[in-house]
Amino acid sequence: MIIPEKQNIDLEENTILEVKSGILILEAKIIKKKFIVGIIKEECVINLAFSNFKNIKLIALTNCEINTIEKGVYFSSKDLLIKSLTRIDQLEKLLTIREINKSEEKLKEFLLYLSSIIGLKKDNHIYLNLKKYNFTQKLIGYSISTTRVTITRGLKNLEKKGWLKLEKKGILIPFKDN
Amino acid sequence: MIIPEKQNIDLEENTILEVKSGILILEAKIIKKKFIVGIIKEECVINLAFSNFKNIKLIALTNCEINTIEKGVYFSSKDLLIKSLTRIDQLEKLLTIREINKSEEKLKEFLLYLSSIIGLKKDNHIYLNLKKYNFTQKLIGYSISTTRVTITRGLKNLEKKGWLKLEKKGILIPFKDN
Structure with missing residues (x-):
């Protein structure tokens, strides 16, 4: 299935899906508020079979291709199981944040x-091309439950401290300072 | 390896382990504070290979038996991979909380x-035998980053509202009210 850039689709709670290309945001409702519960890119398998989240929505940041996977196929494929382990890493990171x-x-x-x-x-930095992935400051704010204004201020402060460098299309993060 | 009740062990960051019996708490340091990042019971496999957590500690609530698993064995066993998926469920629940x-x-x-x-x-309820698992009110407080006093008050309030019933050794949660 193709999801065009900036489009979104609602997901059934029992879906297992593999992202073949592109980058998507996984949004869900917790109690009464919406949260970003994952950012998924190609090679990721998401198993929503035991999802604790309600009203799960996929928001395509770029043009995306996704496949749904049958339960039987998923549980008999080591490759798919291993691909779904990246979700553990991601949830740990979200919990840390x-x-x-x-x-x-x-x-x-x-x-x-x-x-x-x-x-x-x-070389000696990581480059985040936010523009390419339509990752706006508003979306960064949404991701950590704060406002765009707070993000803009925060980014400027981090630049002053030399932790990052703001560029036209994104952000440079030097290795040294992490 | 046997870990006796109420004992704890520090874990190496690359460990993969399977809990054969008993119940353990996974504690970790995030920035400078300690948090409970999981409650693990038998049949669970925890892969700390890509863990984002530092200073990981296992605290045995009951007598526990754990096995460490070699990376190669883990990635070639569908059974072990599937057992480690429960971690996704658990992290989602922790994130929700x-x-x-x-x-x-x-x-x-x-x-x-x-x-x-x-x-x-x-019958028509779930019984939490907190005493059996040495799950004190202090530990509940620690789990959700609050104090024992807040938990004691919270439990009493929930009993007043009929959401649960406090018993000598634990808590009864009727099905109807969830």
Whole structure:
């Protein structure tokens, strides 16, 4: 199935899906509020069979191709099982971010998380091409439950401290300072 | 390896382990504070190979038997891979709990999470034998980053509202009211 850039689809609770290409956001309702519960890229398998989340929605940041996988196929394929383990890593990272109280520390941790998904390693830094993935400051704010204004201020502060460098299309994070 | 009740061991970051019997708490350091990042029982496989957590400690609530698993064995066994998927469920539940602001709602969600691990289904309720698993009110407090006093008050309030019933050794949660 193809999901065009910026489109979204609702997911059935028992779906198992593999992302073949592109980057998607997994949004869900917890109690009464919507949260980002994952950022998924190609080679990831998401098993919503035992999902604790309600109203799960996929939001395509770029054009995406996804496949749904039958339960039987999933549980008999070592490859698919291993691909779904990345979800553990991701949930651990999300949990870590949630536990941080200071908004600047939270933003740093989120940017490192984002680096692990869309970051491009270059020489002595990681480059986050936010524009390419339509990852707006508003969306960063949404990801860590804060406002765009707080993100804009936070990014400027982190630049002043030399932790990152703001560029036209994204963010440079030097290795040294992490 | 046997870990006696109430003892704890530190874990290497690359360990993969299977719990053969008993119940353990997985504690970790996030930034500078310690958190409970999992409650693990028999049949669970925990892969710390890509763990985002530091200073990981296992605290045995009951006498426990654990096995460490070689990386090669783990990645070639469908059974072990499937057993480690329960970690996804658990992390989702922990993330859900963290997103709840109201302390009473948080306590309810945590008790339901605990029910999914140590709960005993009986007639029209779930029974949590907290005493058997040395799951003190202090530990419940620690699990959701609050104090024992708040838990004691919260449990009494939930009993008044008929959501649960406090017993000598644990808690009864009627099915109807969930």
